[in-house]
Amino acid sequence: MSAISTQGLGKRYGSKWALRDCTIEVPEGSVTALVGPNGAGKTTLLQLAVGLTRPSAGDVTVLGLSPRDPALLARVGFVGQEHPLHRGFTVAETLKLGRKLNPGWDDALAHERVQRLDLPLDRTVGRLSGGQRAQVALTVAVAKRPELLLLDEPVASLDPLARREFLNSLMEAVSETGLTVILSSHIVAELERVCDHLVILAEARAELAGPIDEIVAGHRLLTGPRTEATAVARMHDVIRERHTERQTTLLVRANGHVYDADWELHEVDLEEIVLAYLGYGASRPLAEAVAR
């Protein structure tokens, strides 16, 4: 079953589409990254999934139910940007509040995590470091024992060390509880380590979605003498092309093997692929040919 399934999902604010014609499946048990620049529709998609806002078009189901089904409250966790917590509460009080509010609360898990992460129980949330605050927010969300956890830009405000620590404790939570995770990010580095699925959003549209291994295996960088990309484009989707006086470099989504002897083939890493889809580096003459 899909944890999240959308069909032509769209959200319009006034005349502007924040998300448009989005059809994706997020498999249960996956850790899915939602990547794209600011304003691409990541937060909108997450808010639609947790029922914080209603779609203007299309459908979304979460664990097989409508996002506003009360049965989902205990089964889905959501951590918004900036890790919203009561800043005047101590860590201990924050956990107590979590216990009171959530029927499925796992107090042992919450305290074990707080201890392992060395979080000071008697300090108020407002006096914690950004990294510690993020860890408290994650602990509260995980101790609820949701089947699905959505995180909106969880690492955007963290320095590299706190980011690694946060992702580490998130992965530990995944291995301990088997929960499905969707996290949005405009930072691409490190996502390949922690995520197995990817959805790329750009300008309110889902440009690419699927298992990361297949995405990486399915893209190639082609270099060769300067030429037009038309012959390659008949067989494969050209995502990005660059030309110098003598050389042409193409990033393609290959439909089967690339046999053409005129080109030298190279593997590309995920970051390069994502940047190409986001339009970094050159024009995308065949944008409409990119499979959705």
Add this chain to the structure above:
Amino acid sequence: MIEFHLETRSGVPTYLQIVQQVRQAVRLGVLRPGDQLPTVKDVVGTLTVNPNTVLKAYRDLDREGLVEGRRGVGTFVAEDVAPLPPGDVQDLRSGLEGWIARARGAGLDDDTMAALFMDTLRPPAIRSVA
């Protein structure tokens, strides 16, 4: 017990890096039949990787018969895997070390040595003309 490392910019998928490191460790006798691989939780903790990735690597290794998953216990190098005799490996390694010293003396850098080795390894028909 071995510890895995990741090269994040290599373009090689994470699960494949784990698979290759286990294969290499078994080939070189670092891992021997019956040795336990790190638990999924340990790998997740040390590398900050997705547990599904580690599971996928271990499943692949299981399928090729190199390791055996024992439910609730862990993953172990298969008993019928024949490692190289450690003496032979040591012997071959010191032979290579001698060769490397000679190559370095002749002014070859690491990349050139690797290229020469890989080129010699290939069947003669597709070897580049020296």
